[in-house]
Amino acid sequence: MKKLIFSILPAFLFAFISCMNMSSGSGENGSVRVALPGNSRAAYNKDNADKFTVRLYNDDFDKTEEGALGGVLEFEDLEPGTYTAEAEAWNTSENLLEGSGSAEIKVKAGETSECTIKMILEGIFYSKYMLFSDYSGNMYVSDYPTCTEKKKEGFKNNNPCLYFAEGNDGCIYYVKQYYDTSKSALGNYRSYKYDLNTSTPEYIEITQSNQNFFDGCYDSTTDIYWVARKNYDGYNYSLYLYKGTDEYNTGITNVDFKNCVIRGKNLYYSSGTNPIGYATFDYTTGAAIKITEKPLSYFGVSGKVTDMAVLEDGTVAVLIRDANVSSSYDMNTPYSVTDTYNVANNGTVTSRGALILLSSDLSTYKVYGWTDSSRTISATGSSSGYDVQLNSITAYIPEYEERNSHFYGPMRIVAVRPKELVIADCGANFVLPDYSAQKNGKMYAHNRLMTVNLRNFAIGCKKEFSESEIKFQNLDISGSLTVISSGTDGWSDGDEK
Numbered sequence: 001m002k003k004l005i006f007s008i009l010p011a012f013l014f015a016f017i018s019c020m021n022m023s024s025g026s027g028e029n030g031s032v033r034v035a036l037p038g039n040s041r042a043a044y045n046k047d048n049a050d051k052f053t054v055r056l057y058n059d060d061f062d063k064t065e066e067g068a069l070g071g072v073l074e075f076e077d078l079e080p081g082t083y084t085a086e087a088e089a090w091n092t093s094e095n096l097l098e099g100s101g102s103a104e105i106k107v108k109a110g111e112t113s114e115c116t117i118k119m120i121l122e123g124i125f126y127s128k129y130m131l132f133s134d135y136s137g138n139m140y141v142s143d144y145p146t147c148t149e150k151k152k153e154g155f156k157n158n159n160p161c162l163y164f165a166e167g168n169d170g171c172i173y174y175v176k177q178y179y180d181t182s183k184s185a186l187g188n189y190r191s192y193k194y195d196l197n198t199s200t201p202e203y204i205e206i207t208q209s210n211q212n213f214f215d216g217c218y219d220s221t222t223d224i225y226w227v228a229r230k231n232y233d234g235y236n237y238s239l240y241l242y243k244g245t246d247e248y249n250t251g252i253t254n255v256d257f258k259n260c261v262i263r264g265k266n267l268y269y270s271s272g273t274n275p276i277g278y279a280t281f282d283y284t285t286g287a288a289i290k291i292t293e294k295p296l297s298y299f300g301v302s303g304k305v306t307d308m309a310v311l312e313d314g315t316v317a318v319l320i321r322d323a324n325v326s327s328s329y330d331m332n333t334p335y336s337v338t339d340t341y342n343v344a345n346n347g348t349v350t351s352r353g354a355l356i357l358l359s360s361d362l363s364t365y366k367v368y369g370w371t372d373s374s375r376t377i378s379a380t381g382s383s384s385g386y387d388v389q390l391n392s393i394t395a396y397i398p399e400y401e402e403r404n405s406h407f408y409g410p411m412r413i414v415a416v417r418p419k420e421l422v423i424a425d426c427g428a429n430f431v432l433p434d435y436s437a438q439k440n441g442k443m444y445a446h447n448r449l450m451t452v453n454l455r456n457f458a459i460g461c462k463k464e465f466s467e468s469e470i471k472f473q474n475l476d477i478s479g480s481l482t483v484i485s486s487g488t489d490g491w492s493d494g495d496e497k
Helices: none
Strands: 013-019 030-034 051-057 061-067 072-078 081-091 094-105 115-121 127-135 139-143 151-152 161-165 172-180 187-193 202-206 213-219 224-232 235-243 245-255 260-263 266-270 277-281 288-294 304-310 316-323 340-343 348-358 366-367 375-378 392-396 410-418 421-431 442-453 459-465 474-478
Touching: 030 081, 051 072, 081 115, 115 304, 127 161, 151 235, 151 288, 161 213, 172 213, 187 224, 187 277, 224 260, 235 260, 245 277, 260 304, 266 304, 316 410, 316 421, 348 410, 348 421, 421 474, 442 474
Parallel strands: 213 260, 304 410, 340 474, 348 392
Antiparallel strands: 013 030, 013 115, 030 072, 051 061, 051 081, 081 094, 094 115, 127 139, 127 410, 139 151, 161 172, 172 187, 187 202, 213 224, 224 235, 235 245, 260 266, 266 277, 277 288, 304 316, 316 348, 348 366, 375 392, 410 421, 421 442, 442 459
């Protein structure tokens, strides 16, 4: 399963950060004194958070102070007016945001202002692991802080792990066909629940053996792992959902389904290329009522949807991958397809993608990491006297200096942390020959884990893998970037730039 679904849990009181009225005087400016939670505050679990930050700001002032348990933070010499205070509590050992809150503060001349910031517990359910697959169909479970491998479920018998996700209790859910060794054949599908502390996963056999399962989703609000199947009657597709062996016909039709996620009563789906849809879902009957559908052109992007997730505040996260490939790519059959790039002279090469964050009803959205315009990748130096001559290609690919702020081709949301997404990104960049320096052109494959900060939406790179470590997708070239010279040896590969 490839979905990570998060719920807004009830608002638990976490702690109070107090801004106390300590004194008054005749000074022209005022101040704010912040008392941080200490050991005596029963509502505060001191074993979780050990660092607090408080940001105080308005149009003319912006300052952040950091403190520890039982400490005091002071903001002095403040002009009278209204300020906003934002407080966060951090578990530094896990780099985890434990709580946050905000309040407005009125500062008066000559006084130290009094306020209370109620902090709400966050991150009750968050990814402890990063889950991703390689193009051969192996499933990887990696530790989030260290990026070290915790488990690898190998691909064998033409039978990969599919639709994997992490549950409330840290167990891993996925789907796999049963392999009957006595018959040397694949049988029915099974949904698995795997506690990494045990050696054998639990499973439920789904009494459905056809090949139309396309996705799975875990809903943390109900602790249910759903498996999605599209039924084709010769004219149209219909969406079916499975809870264990129970089958539900949602009634949603007319879409060649590729993605499906559920959170509470909200159900979201996509055909991969078009559209992105939203429906309300009845857990008792399994029936769904379609509310709206949005084509990718509505968001100003192209390509296909590779993954979807619902975040803890109800925001819908959608990954778009746009690559100039010879055939379509599906995360659920990663072992069967290669991305083949055409680098013919004066051709167009695309390797880009986007994260779209939508409101729960799909009415508002923002797009991040998208390469909107093309650039020209040119050969350099004199090209006379060579049998193969490459001049230029038009590329919808991030500039090299944009590589850590734009996507090459997002494929999977591998973890959702408090205020952060981790995304598996895979694509290619190209360098054309430098004839004078005797350097061939080269394709550079990027297989990396990207982070998106959900506070400021900054994009960064958490880890880049070499191709000997992992390939999220097998990238290949149609054509040649190697220059054939007439009698000149010793050519080397070009440098990425």
